Each structure stands twice: as C-alpha cells, then as structure tokens.
Amino acid sequence: MNILVYGAGVLGSQLAQVLVRGGNDVTILARGKRAEELERDGIVIRHVFQFKTTIDPVRVTRSLEEDDAYDLIFVVMKYNDFPSVLPILAANRSSNVVIVGNNADARSMQTFLEENSRVEKKVAFGFHVSGGRRQEDRMLSIGGAGGQMVIGGLDGEIAFKSILDQAFEKTKYKLNYLDDIDAWLKSHIVPILMLNGVSFNEKREMIKLDGNRKQLQHMIGAMDEGFGVLEAMGISIIPEIQAKLIRKHQRMLYFLLKIYSVLPLYKLVAGSFGEIEALNDAFNGWKKVTHMSTPHWDVLKKEYSNLK
CATH class of the missing domain: 1.10.1040 (N-(1-d-carboxylethyl)-l-norvaline Dehydrogenase; domain 2)
Structure with missing residues (x-):
C-alpha cells in the first residue's frame, strides 16, 4: 500500500517505521537536516525500554504536490502546526487522510478539508499512543514493540476502515477504533x-x-x-x-x-x-x-x- 507519513518528528518516525515493517510502500515527508538524515541513515530509533536500536530505510519527500497520489496520508504533528498543512492537503488529490495528534478542533479541520478540497476527502482523527524525543541523529522511543493508535471518525464509522486495516494487517500495531474520537x-x-x-x-x-x-x-x-x-x-x-x-x-x-x-x-x-x-x-x-x-x-x- 502506498502511504505518506506527513511529519518526521518522533511520533511520525515511529509510525513510519511500523508501516514500513508491515510491508507497505512508505514515504515520509521531511525537510532540511531531518530529510538528509532520513535519506542517509533511514529511520533510526532507540527503543528505550526494549534496549535496542532499529534502522529502517524509507523513501523521503520534501513536499506534497497536487498530483501526488497516496492510498493513505497520515499527518503526524503538533496541534499548532495543523493549520498550515490543511491547504496543502486540500490541494492534493489523495482522498484518505488521518490527522494524528493532540486536537481541540477536529470538526473545523474536517470541515475545511471537505469545503476546500479538489476531490472528496475522507477524514479520520487519531492519536499515536507513545512518546519520545530527538537525540542527535536518532529518535528515542518509549513505545512498545507494537504500538497503538486510538482512531475514529466524527460522523460514524471511518469510510476507509478496510484500507486502514489492510495497512496494519502485517504489523503488531493495534488500531483502537472509537465511536467518539472527538470526546x-x-x-x-x-x-x-x-x-x-x-x-x-x-x-x-x-x-x-x-x-x-x-x-x-x-x-x-x-x-x-x-x-x-x-x-x-x-x-x-x-x-x-x-x-x-x-x-x-x-x-x-x-x-x-x-x-x-x-x-x-x-x-x-x-x-x-x-x-x-x-x-x-x-x-x-x-x-x-x-x-x-x-x-x-x-x-x-x-x-x-x-x-x-
């Protein structure tokens, strides 16, 4: 499955690694020094509680263009950074978007994408349950061997749930579907x-x-x-x-x-x-x-x- 992880911080890197190891064709969007690190070294994560370091090659892009097509886009970033990304997502022709992270305003984000996108956007919201921090050229992770995301739609079941299940089918990662993700x-x-x-x-x-x-x-x-x-x-x-x-x-x-x-x-x-x-x-x-x-x-x- 062709997947974009938009955001190469700690949580974005963790999620990208899970998807790569699940056999997906993963691209991670990064810029500057972080993009160079990923191109040179791959995703390097030090798993604090497992006492191991993993290295996984990944495709890197520095932008999301209007005609780039992905089966799934995971936007993994801080709440205050989401507004700057919404117009870029709206302009892109991919349909299935999961906005991942702390979020006090999910409804207005979904409404923006629905009203301003060039194609019909199907939107879900999630939270990658983990933590960590950057340490020089690698990420420290306190997530477990598999990991978990709480995820849901604002208007009933996620329209692309079967695609999500397929993306994580060969991983140890758990998708915990909720009826009221906004709450x-x-x-x-x-x-x-x-x-x-x-x-x-x-x-x-x-x-x-x-x-x-x-x-x-x-x-x-x-x-x-x-x-x-x-x-x-x-x-x-x-x-x-x-x-x-x-x-x-x-x-x-x-x-x-x-x-x-x-x-x-x-x-x-x-x-x-x-x-x-x-x-x-x-x-x-x-x-x-x-x-x-x-x-x-x-x-x-x-x-x-x-x-x-």
Missing part, C-alpha cells in the same frame, strides 16, 4: 495541559515539575476543573476512568504525580511550548462558553506557568 481527544487535552502547562521556564524551555505538595494538589484540582468544563459542554470524558481517578482516588493520583515529578520520564512525554500554548487558548475558549470558574488552574498559571 477522547478533548478529554486527553485536560491532563496533557495540566501536566505540561506548569513545565516551562521564562525562556519556554522544558523543566521538571516542582513536585511540592501545593503544586500537585492544584494540578489535581485543575484536572477536575478541566473535566468539569468539558462536561458542561456536553462532552463525555473518555476513558471515564480518568475522571474517576481524579474524583475518587486523589491520594493515589497524588503519589503517581509525585513519582512522575522526580523521574526523567517527563522528557519523553512532554509537549512543546507552542503546542501547549495553543491547547491553552482552546481551553480558555471552552471556559468562556461554559462560564466555568477554574480557581486551581488559575493559581497554577499565575504561580508556576508562563502561559497566558
């Missing part, structure tokens, strides 16, 4: 925002959590407030266990966060300042719609965060 994505934003929003210094550099009792208690309260905002908008919390953990097992969550604050794991799951800032803007919009107060989140932003 899952919005629910996921709450803990991501509360964990990452307090982790940048004035230079927008990632730092560890302070891990003090006051900060962690405010983080737990802020997550509860965030889920409350979603519920006020009529959005289900998916998976439901997230809200139950925060509301019924705060002591357990406190100790989990305490452990998280002292381990270097945060470096492998952290977002970028630009993405967290964009997600915060979306969350502020939800707050305005619901008129919900968020005193814990307000304290976190005032005392620990550089977000506005």
Whole structure:
C-alpha cells in the first residue's frame, strides 16, 4: 500500500517505521537536516525500554504536490502546526487522510478539508499512543514493540476502515477504533495541559515539575476543573476512568504525580511550548462558553506557568 507519513518528528518516525515493517510502500515527508538524515541513515530509533536500536530505510519527500497520489496520508504533528498543512492537503488529490495528534478542533479541520478540497476527502482523527524525543541523529522511543493508535471518525464509522486495516494487517500495531474520537481527544487535552502547562521556564524551555505538595494538589484540582468544563459542554470524558481517578482516588493520583515529578520520564512525554500554548487558548475558549470558574488552574498559571 502506498502511504505518506506527513511529519518526521518522533511520533511520525515511529509510525513510519511500523508501516514500513508491515510491508507497505512508505514515504515520509521531511525537510532540511531531518530529510538528509532520513535519506542517509533511514529511520533510526532507540527503543528505550526494549534496549535496542532499529534502522529502517524509507523513501523521503520534501513536499506534497497536487498530483501526488497516496492510498493513505497520515499527518503526524503538533496541534499548532495543523493549520498550515490543511491547504496543502486540500490541494492534493489523495482522498484518505488521518490527522494524528493532540486536537481541540477536529470538526473545523474536517470541515475545511471537505469545503476546500479538489476531490472528496475522507477524514479520520487519531492519536499515536507513545512518546519520545530527538537525540542527535536518532529518535528515542518509549513505545512498545507494537504500538497503538486510538482512531475514529466524527460522523460514524471511518469510510476507509478496510484500507486502514489492510495497512496494519502485517504489523503488531493495534488500531483502537472509537465511536467518539472527538470526546477522547478533548478529554486527553485536560491532563496533557495540566501536566505540561506548569513545565516551562521564562525562556519556554522544558523543566521538571516542582513536585511540592501545593503544586500537585492544584494540578489535581485543575484536572477536575478541566473535566468539569468539558462536561458542561456536553462532552463525555473518555476513558471515564480518568475522571474517576481524579474524583475518587486523589491520594493515589497524588503519589503517581509525585513519582512522575522526580523521574526523567517527563522528557519523553512532554509537549512543546507552542503546542501547549495553543491547547491553552482552546481551553480558555471552552471556559468562556461554559462560564466555568477554574480557581486551581488559575493559581497554577499565575504561580508556576508562563502561559497566558
């Protein structure tokens, strides 16, 4: 199957490797030094928990032209980068697109593609469940041997589900199809925002959590407030266990966060300042719609965060 992975960061590289090893004809879109690395060395990934490094050759392109044709396009990038890519996708003649990553605005992205594309676009949304970071000429990955993506359509079953199943048929990768992917994505934003929003210094550099009792208690309260905002908008919390953990097992969550604050794991799951800032803007919009107060989140932003 002819597949394009649009985005050559950590998660895009991980996904491309899975698809290559599944016997697909994979092209990865990269630019600059990253494109040169991929052409010279292939996809080099250091699997942290498996204590191994894998190298997989891959075809590289630096652009998506109007007449390039792919059976599937996976767009794997940060939330704040999606808007710049949508016009390029709309101009291309490929039909089946999966937008992968944190997403607070899936509906408007789908609407843009439906209204501005030269051919009918069939759109799904997903999240590649993994993490990692770049280290010199390779990517560090904390994903398992197979990997997983939660994925779904906004209007019922994905129209090209059979094509997706075929692309991953010979891999150990799991596609976890959800009926309400938009609710899952919005629910996921709450803990991501509360964990990452307090982790940048004035230079927008990632730092560890302070891990003090006051900060962690405010983080737990802020997550509860965030889920409350979603519920006020009529959005289900998916998976439901997230809200139950925060509301019924705060002591357990406190100790989990305490452990998280002292381990270097945060470096492998952290977002970028630009993405967290964009997600915060979306969350502020939800707050305005619901008129919900968020005193814990307000304290976190005032005392620990550089977000506005």
